[in-house]
Amino acid sequence: MNQNDPEIGYRINANGIETNYLDQGEGQAIILLHGSGAGVTAYANWRLTIPGLAKSFRVVAPDVAGFGYTERKPGIDYHLDFWVDHIAGLMDALDIEQAHFVGNSFGGALTLALAARYPERVGRFVLMGSVGTEFELTEGLDQAWGYEPSIENMQALMESFAYHTEFISDELVRSRYEASVRPGYQESFASLFPAPRQRHIGALATPEAALKSLPHQVLIVHGRDDRIIPLASSLKLHQLIEHSDLHVFGECGHWTQIEKKAEFSKLIEEFFSR
Numbered sequence: 001m002n003q004n005d006p007e008i009g010y011r012i013n014a015n016g017i018e019t020n021y022l023d024q025g026e027g028q029a030i031i032l033l034h035g036s037g038a039g040v041t042a043y044a045n046w047r048l049t050i051p052g053l054a055k056s057f058r059v060v061a062p063d064v065a066g067f068g069y070t071e072r073k074p075g076i077d078y079h080l081d082f083w084v085d086h087i088a089g090l091m092d093a094l095d096i097e098q099a100h101f102v103g104n105s106f107g108g109a110l111t112l113a114l115a116a117r118y119p120e121r122v123g124r125f126v127l128m129g130s131v132g133t134e135f136e137l138t139e140g141l142d143q144a145w146g147y148e149p150s151i152e153n154m155q156a157l158m159e160s161f162a163y164h165t166e167f168i169s170d171e172l173v174r175s176r177y178e179a180s181v182r183p184g185y186q187e188s189f190a191s192l193f194p195a196p197r198q199r200h201i202g203a204l205a206t207p208e209a210a211l212k213s214l215p216h217q218v219l220i221v222h223g224r225d226d227r228i229i230p231l232a233s234s235l236k237l238h239q240l241i242e243h244s245d246l247h248v249f250g251e252c253g254h255w256t257q258i259e260k261k262a263e264f265s266k267l268i269e270e271f272f273s274r
Contacts, residue, residue, distance in 0.1 A: 007043040008069055014062070015089025020069035021062035022046075025054030028123070029099040030272060032061040033087070033107025034068075035129075035254075038147040038157070038189055039179030041068035045104060049257050052265040056273065060099070062090055064110070072188045080204055084113050091121060100272055101125035105229055105254065108132055109204040116210040126268050128221045129229045129254050133236045134205050137198045140227040140254075145193035145200070149181045163225045163253040211240040218244040219271045221264065223252030 009022040022042055030053055034045035042061035053059045063070040065086045066078045076082070087110060091099060100123040103111030108130025115122040140160045147157055154177040158168050180186060193200045218241050222234040231248065238246040247267060249260045257264050 006047070007041045009042075009061075012090070012093045014093050015086050017065050017073065017086055017089075018071035019062055019065070019086070019090055019093075021060055021090065022050065023058070023060050023094075024050055025056070025058045027057045028272075029058045029060055029094075029096045031087070031091070031096075031099045031101050032059065033064060033101065033103045033110050034061070035105035035107055036067070036192065037144055037161070038149075038154070039176045039182075039185065041179070044176070044179070046257070048261045049102070049265055049268075052269055053272070056269070057100075060090075060094065060096070062087070064107070066188050066192055072184050078192050080109070080113055083110050084117060087114055088118060088121065097121070098123055102128065102268060103130060104128045104257065106131055106204065109206070112206045112211070112214075113204075115214055115216055116206050119215060122216060124217045124219070124272060126219045126221060126271065127234070127237060128256050128264075129223060129226055130220070130234060130237065131201065131204050131229060132206055133208075133211075133233055133240070134202055135230055135233045135236075137201060138228060138230060141201075141229065142197055144228060145197050146195065147180070147189070149177065149186055151177050154180065160227050161254045162259060163223065163251050164259060167258070208240055211237065212242065214241055214243070216241075216243060219268065220244055220246045221256055221267065222246070222248050223254060223256050223259065224248050224250045225252060226254045228254040 032046045042063050046061045050059050101111045108127040109132040112132040155173045159165050220234045238244050252259045
């Protein structure tokens with residue numbers, strides 16, 4: 001691992017993609033899948049969640065293909081099938097037969113698709129502010145997927161993600177902006193969810209019949225005041241997934257794992273330890 005940059009972990013070939021991933025702890029594997037914000041990495045998304053989980057589990061957090069420090073191959077058509085194959089390939093490369101999952105937003109869509117297609121490879125899973133059903137594109141999600149690099153745009157984007165914005169410092173905004181303009185980052189990001197963007201919500205959705213037949217125990221978590229993914233999305237998932245519980249945090253936006261870090265960590269640690 002890179003001691004100077006905690007975002008850079010280990011590298012492994014996963015389904016033909018040189019993949020950057022974090023790997024801490026021992027025991028049953030939990031795979032954390034990040035969201036789709038500009039400049040996102042597994043570390044940026046999960047840095048507050050990993051330490052607690054790693055006390056009892058092996059925690060693996062990859063930079064999903066198209067994001068972070070994972071290889072960007074020219075000419076790749078990024079879509080749900082490709083991303084699912086990438087995560088399944090990571091599990092194969094790491095000799096992980098089955099894992100629990102936590103999927104944040106876009107990562108929740110990947111988790112649902114993986115669980116529907118390879119149910120035996122997924123144990124329990126948590127969905128946090130998750131995509132995965134059809135809903136009307138929000139202004140916040142349109143803004144996030146349509147991000148154009150500037151300090152001002154990053155500031156506005158980060159403020160739309162949070163309910164309490166006091167922790168969004170100038171330093172944090174600048175660091176996320178600088179991450180979004182690393183060589184090749186904006187070029188690949190702009191290719192992921194081009195306008196018109198409503199179609200991408202449908203492309204990331206798992207059919208309702210498949211959601212109804214999921215055999216897994218599922219914890220669904222959402223911030224009541226989320227302006228990126230509507231609470232109605234998680235209510236719908238809760239109605240469709242038979243073995244699911246729903247926890248809604250008040251005074252919380254899209255960054256549940258940051259705004260409610262202690263409560264969120266305790267909630268998922270208890271869920272996985274049952």
